[in-house]
Amino acid sequence: MKSALLDSVAPRFPHTADLHESSGDKPARQRKMVVPQAHELLTIINEECDRLNHLVEEAAEMARLEAGEIDLHIAPASIEEIIHGALALSKSFRGAREIQVKVAPDLPPVEADIGRAKTFW
Numbered sequence: 001m002k003s004a005l006l007d008s009v010a011p012r013f014p015h016t017a018d019l020h021e022s023s024g025d026k027p028a029r030q031r032k033m034v035v036p037q038a039h040e041l042l043t044i045i046n047e048e049c050d051r052l053n054h055l056v057e058e059a060a061e062m063a064r065l066e067a068g069e070i071d072l073h074i075a076p077a078s079i080e081e082i083i084h085g086a087l088a089l090s091k092s093f094r095g096a097r098e099i100q101v102k103v104a105p106d107l108p109p110v111e112a113d114i115g116r117a118k119t120f121w
Helices: 002-012 016-022 036-066 079-094 114-118
Strands: 075-077 110-112
Touching: 075 079, 075 114, 079 110, 079 114
Parallel strands: none
Antiparallel strands: 075 110
16 A cells, blocks of 8 residues: 555656756856855755655655565675675765774674665665
8 A cells, every 4th residue: 555655646756857957957058147155055955856856766665665566585694795885875975984894703694685785885
């Protein structure tokens, strides 16, 4: 039911390209007339539109997972590999901040769909 609901609602959310268009992201020749503060606001609007689009996509995927519409290939996986993959994924928004992780060498594997996780790294 969640999947059906999200599938019916998700198309009503404008795609990022549509949001960018409506936010006033004009070609460079038209942007020259925009004051610096307005340009900064437009940049923020574009970034927030990207985040909103990503959130809607993730919510739809979670609904499909819960509805059993996505096949998972669960197998033992290294927690260290999963952590390092998550760190690689977060690199773009953590900037120059470094995170050091020490994983105990004797940890047992965890059950995960490592192939699916790698699609996000």
